[in-house]
Amino acid sequence: MENNLINYNKFVSSTNIEGPGNRFAIWLQGCVINCFGCSNQEMIPLIKKTVRPVSELFKAIVDAKERFNIEGITVLGGEPLIQPKALEELLFLCKSIGLTTIVFSGYLYENIKEKYPKIIESLDILIDGPFMINKLDKSRRLVGSTNQRIWKLSDVYENNPYFEQSTIEGEFSIEDNVVSINGDGAHLYPENNNLIKMWEEHKKNNKK
Numbered sequence: 401m402e403n404n405l406i407n408y409n410k411f412v413s414s415t416n417i418e419g420p421g422n423r424f425a426i427w428l429q430g431c432v433i434n435c436f437g438c439s440n441q442e443m444i445p446l447i448k449k450t451v452r453p454v455s456e457l458f459k460a461i462v463d464a465k466e467r468f469n470i471e472g473i474t475v476l477g478g479e480p481l482i483q484p485k486a487l488e489e490l491l492f493l494c495k496s497i498g499l500t501t502i503v504f505s506g507y508l509y510e511n512i513k514e515k516y517p518k519i520i521e522s523l524d525i526l527i528d529g530p531f532m533i534n535k536l537d538k539s540r541r542l543v544g545s546t547n548q549r550i551w552k553l554s555d556v557y558e559n560n561p562y563f564e565q566s567t568i569e570g571e572f573s574i575e576d577n578v579v580s581i582n583g584d585g586a587h588l589y590p591e592n593n594n595l596i597k598m599w600e601e602h603k604k605n606n607k608k
């Protein structure tokens with residue numbers, strides 16, 4: 401398989417809140433969907449952030465497997481599907497060493513399956529659909545809004561209730577002198593958040 405370049409914002413070698421078990425989580429850079437209220441605004445610009453060969457990133461994942469006994473990787477964004485070749489290679493390599501795979505995408509499963517079937521073949525879980533601030537979902541773990549769907553594409557997590565739980569989690573970590581904060585999107589919005597008021601304003605203004 402060719403060695404593609406991958407453009408990412410950050411990674412955390414070991415996290416317990418981005419899917420079942422202990423996982424390597426990576427946030428890719430760039431998104432063209434621009435959901436109102438996206439909690440990863442700094443990952444939307446289509447700029448070069450950290451650009452490395454996939455093989456180099458994979459070494460960090462192998463290292464995390466040895467050091468932290470991770471059971472899988474979770475790929476978030478930004479929008480992972482705007483780097484399909486790199487994503488396909490990364491998922492293929494991770495599956496080849498027995499890791500489970502989770503990807504978040506603002507695109508829909510049906511479209512991804514049609515355009516990138518090999519990515520779907522290498523996935524255990526896909527969480528799909530754009531984030532919609534007027535449909536906040538506080539009942540399901542990891543999911544931001546009620547339109548987003550959790551696709552169990554293999555039987556690995558078929559009977560695992562993890563995704564249907566409403567656990568609220570946030571995590572701070574320090575790696576290579578960089579502090580990272582990650583956590584459940586919708587749960588971080590208080591009931592009367594200004595963002596919801598801004599959304600209403602935004603809708604009103606766009607009707608004019």
Ligand code: SF4
Pocket residue numbers: 431432433434435438439440443444477478479505506507530531
């Ligand atoms: S698809 Fe994801 S990264 Fe892109 S704007 Fe929407 S929530 Fe943000």
